[in-house]
Amino acid sequence: MASRSRFAAFQSAGIRFAATYAGLLAVSGAALALFLWWATAGLLDRQTEAAITTDALGLSERWADGGLRALVAAIGDRLAGNIDDDAVYLLADPSYGQVTGNLDRWPPSVREAGQFYELQVMRAGMRSLARVQAYDLPQGYHLLIGRDVVVRSQLRQLLTDALLWALVIVCGLAWIGAFVVRGMFRRTLSSVSQTALAIAGGDLTQRVPLTGRGDEFDQLAEVINDMLDRIARLMEGVRQVSNAIAHDLRTPIARARTRLEDASLHAESAADLHSAIERATADLDGIVGVFQALLRISEIEAGSRRAAFDRVDLIPPLAGVAELYEAVAEARGVTLMADLPAHVTIFGDAALVQQAVANLVDNAVKFSPDGGTATLAVRVLAGGVEIEVTDHGPGIPAEERQKATQRFYRGEAARHTPGSGLGLALVQAVAQLHGGTLRLEDAVPGLRAVLVLPQSGGVQTV
Amino acid sequence: MRILVVEDDKDVAGFVVRGLKEAGHVAEHADNGRDGLFLAVSEPFDAIVLDRMLPGGIDGLKILETLRSQQNLTPVLILSALADVNERVKGLKAGGDDYLTKPFAFAELLARVEALSRRGKTEGPTTKLVVEDLEMDLLARQVKRSGQKIDLQPREFRLLEYLMRHAGQVVTRTMLLEGVWDYHFDPQTNVIDVHVSRLRQKVDKPFPVPLIQTIRNAGYTLRAERA
Amino acid sequence: MSHPLPHAITTPVLLCLLTLTGRNVLAQDRLPEVTTDSAAYCTKLLDRVQQLRLAASAPPPREAIALTEEGQHMCDEGLARGGVMRLRQALRILLRAGEEP
Numbered sequence: 207m208a209s210r211s212r213f214a215a216f217q218s219a220g221i222r223f224a225a226t227y228a229g230l231l232a233v234s235g236a237a238l239a240l241f242l243w244w245a246t247a248g249l250l251d252r253q254t255e256a257a258i259t260t261d262a263l264g265l266s267e268r269w270a271d272g273g274l275r276a277l278v279a280a281i282g283d284r285l286a287g288n289i290d291d292d293a294v295y296l297l298a299d300p301s302y303g304q305v306t307g308n309l310d311r312w313p314p315s316v317r318e319a320g321q322f323y324e325l326q327v328m329r330a331g332m333r334s335l336a337r338v339q340a341y342d343l344p345q346g347y348h349l350l351i352g353r354d355v356v357v358r359s360q361l362r363q364l365l366t367d368a369l370l371w372a373l374v375i376v377c378g379l380a381w382i383g384a385f386v387v388r389g390m391f392r393r394t395l396s397s398v399s400q401t402a403l404a405i406a407g408g409d410l411t412q413r414v415p416l417t418g419r420g421d422e423f424d425q426l427a428e429v430i431n432d433m434l435d436r437i438a439r440l441m442e443g444v445r446q447v448s449n450a451i452a453h454d455l456r457t458p459i460a461r462a463r464t465r466l467e468d469a470s471l472h473a474e475s476a477a478d479l480h481s482a483i484e485r486a487t488a489d490l491d492g493i494v495g496v497f498q499a500l501l502r503i504s505e506i507e508a509g510s511r512r513a514a515f516d517r518v519d520l521i522p523p524l525a526g527v528a529e530l531y532e533a534v535a536e537a538r539g540v541t542l543m544a545d546l547p548a549h550v551t552i553f554g555d556a557a558l559v560q561q562a563v564a565n566l567v568d569n570a571v572k573f574s575p576d577g578g579t580a581t582l583a584v585r586v587l588a589g590g591v592e593i594e595v596t597d598h599g600p601g602i603p604a605e606e607r608q609k610a611t612q613r614f615y616r617g618e619a620a621r622h623t624p625g626s627g628l629g630l631a632l633v634q635a636v637a638q639l640h641g642g643t644l645r646l647e648d649a650v651p652g653l654r655a656v657l658v659l660p661q662s663g664g665v666q667t668v
Numbered sequence: 669m670r671i672l673v674v675e676d677d678k679d680v681a682g683f684v685v686r687g688l689k690e691a692g693h694v695a696e697h698a699d700n701g702r703d704g705l706f707l708a709v710s711e712p713f714d715a716i717v718l719d720r721m722l723p724g725g726i727d728g729l730k731i732l733e734t735l736r737s738q739q740n741l742t743p744v745l746i747l748s749a750l751a752d753v754n755e756r757v758k759g760l761k762a763g764g765d766d767y768l769t770k771p772f773a774f775a776e777l778l779a780r781v782e783a784l785s786r787r788g789k790t791e792g793p794t795t796k797l798v799v800e801d802l803e804m805d806l807l808a809r810q811v812k813r814s815g816q817k818i819d820l821q822p823r824e825f826r827l828l829e830y831l832m833r834h835a836g837q838v839v840t841r842t843m844l845l846e847g848v849w850d851y852h853f854d855p856q857t858n859v860i861d862v863h864v865s866r867l868r869q870k871v872d873k874p875f876p877v878p879l880i881q882t883i884r885n886a887g888y889t890l891r892a893e894r895a
Numbered sequence: 896m897s898h899p900l901p902h903a904i905t906t907p908v909l910l911c912l913l914t915l916t917g918r919n920v921l922a923q924d925r926l927p928e929v930t931t932d933s934a935a936y937c938t939k940l941l942d943r944v945q946q947l948r949l950a951a952s953a954p955p956p957r958e959a960i961a962l963t964e965e966g967q968h969m970c971d972e973g974l975a976r977g978g979v980m981r982l983r984q985a986l987r988i989l990l991r992a993g994e995e996p
Binding site: 284285288289291294307308309310311312313325326328329330333334445533562 | 921926927928929930931932936939940943975976978979983984986989990
């Protein structure tokens with residue numbers, strides 16, 4: 207069980223980060239300490255060894271020049287000139303008996319030549335330390351050369367102690383730092399997780415707080431907040447629809463049902479039944495139409511249609527819409543005017559824009575007074591393409607314009623005209639899908655609906 | 669016409685088959701994919717009404733793809749509850765000739781099936797369409813009835829052309845919207861009716877015999893009125 | 896050797912050094928002795944100094960004389976290492992003086 211809990215600790219990302227930080231700091235500290243030790247204490251050793259080696263070279267030349275006697279003389283000279291009082295020499299015969307030098311006997315621990323040894327020696331009754339190397343000479347003679355390093359070794363000891371302590375301190379700091387890092391990590395994450403918890407608990411208004419630094423965590427928070435905004439909007443849409451279904455769809459469903467029930471109970475002839483059934487069928491078709499429209503709006507809002515975007519000329523489909531509704535307008539005594547340039551290209555879905563504009567034109571013609579004029583105009587501006595549909599009917603009061611694009615919204619003036627209240631919702635959805643906007647303005651009198659679409663297709667959230 | 673109906677829903681299938689028979693056609697029915705494919709391959713039909721969702725491991729689109737891969741060009745009307753545009757495109761890409769979503773009015777289905785079967789038979793480039801005493805010159809873009817020239821605006825011309833190409837068949841409002849204005853959505857208001865009524869003013873009113881007939885609950889058709 | 900630092904760190908280091916030498920710390924009498932830290936060596940150095948002075952052409956520098964006397968005095972007093980060091984210094988000065996033309 208202990209091993210499992212140990213692994214569980216490493217599953218925490220905060221601990222992993224903190225451990226990585228601490229590990230890196232400790233390793234860096236150790237590397238630095240090691241380097242310093244090598245550069246200082248190590249240097250002391252290397253200097254001593256270099257001095258001994260140079261000495262050996264000099265003495266071997268003397269031996270080569272003048273044999274044993276010259277060597278003995280050389281050793282004596284060097285000893286006499288050893289101002290630093292640190293040289294150690296011993297020339298021994300093949301049986302390790304002393305020939306000359308300032309060491310009274312061959313140290314038993316120095317068994318092999320060519321290696322450095324550290325030797326404890328007595329100097330005037332006090333213990334000291336020497337670093338020595340033995341050299342084998344021809345004819346079986348042995349030469350021991352060394353230096354007194356007690357001071358150096360004390361220094362080296364000091365350095366080693368200091369660096370080891372420094373390492374301990376670094377480890378301590380790393381440990382503390384690890385906690386600090388883990389704390390930072392947790393604090394940043396906690397703001398996100400707290401927001402998420404609040405939202406999971408049902409409070410959709412919560413957003414991840416920004417620190418204002420504009421760093422990666424803030425960017426993440428912004429992305430999450432955008433996503434939450436979108437979710438809130440979609441959920442609001444669902445809520446609206448649910449409310450609306452309760453309201454606006456139940457009525458025709460109930461009506462159809464009533465008609466059928468009434469017919470089955472009270473119809474007196476086949477003809478009566480027939481006509482009741484026909485009316486009920488028409489009601490049901492109406493309901494199906496509403497559902498189709500709802501599904502369409504949902505499909506648009508979900509954004510999947512964006513995959514089929516292309517560079518399209520809007521004028522042919524919009525001209526078709528104008529043509530289509532011109533006859534209707536004429537039949538009502540309304541003049542529909544179309545002011546369209548020759549070509550207007552956007553990056554989007556022509557069929558969707560056509561349907562959106564058709565909704566706007568349909569509304570305009572429907573609400574125009576007898577003898578009035580409705581216009582469809584398309585303009586290309588710096589910001590994008592503006593499609594403007596104007597009528598001079600009752601319009602939408604300023605305070606209702608915000609709600610007008612909600613599903614099933616029907617203004618007071620429209621209470622008695624046919625329609626499901628989904629037209630503007632669809633136009634809004636199409637606008638957002640294309641990265642554009644829908645503006646509703648007062649045409650004094652009447653309504654001016656302006657659909658603005660970017661020409662290149664922006665990135666947006668729905 | 670010989671029409672094959674591949675539909676697993678008993679009510680819908682019964683309704684369609686009965687309606688087709690009443691309209692004077694011969695209708696065969698299969699209620700699963702395997703039988704449907706077998707019938708479609710082994711017997712000649714003038715049109716096939718094909719539901720997308722079928723039991724038996726072979727769905728509608730697979731049947732369609734198999735037929736087309738065998739160079740079988742029988743016109744196919746796809747029926748589906750899946751209404752969104754992607755599905756429609758998928759169906760047409762697989763080789764379907766028309767796509768109708770459920771729920772549908774039988775008149776719509778009948779009109780479209782009949783239009784489908786006609787499609788294969790005529791054509792070759794035509795320069796003239798003639799129905800009774802109505803003549804349409806496609807090259808000169810001119811219409812004459814009983815020798816008299818009729819002045820039509822471009823949209824009225826296209827509308828009349830569509831009716832003439834489907835003379836004798838029922839043409840629904842949806843078909844007109846799609847065929848003449850390339851409009852694939854339900855406009856709620858009766859835009860088509862208004863256009864047809866204006867066309868009538870020019871083509872029928874001045875003449876003794878009306879050619880544009882309204883078919884109740886279905887649409888319109890272009891033919892001489894029968895007694 | 897005294898350290899202000901805890902023995903917990905220095906003792907292992909010392910033990911390491913001692914095991915290298917392979918010596919038993921307690922057997923003090925077996926450690927090699929440096930023979931130039933003795934009054935006897937003082938005498939040898941004094942002889943060398945005399946030889947150099949005799950062989951010199953010029954009178955010795957005053958510093959050399961002072962150092963020699965100091966050294967001799969220290970050696971007599973039993974401070975062998977200090978005396979040896981001064982005598983060596985005197986020798987060096989004399990050697991240098993002898994090398995100059």
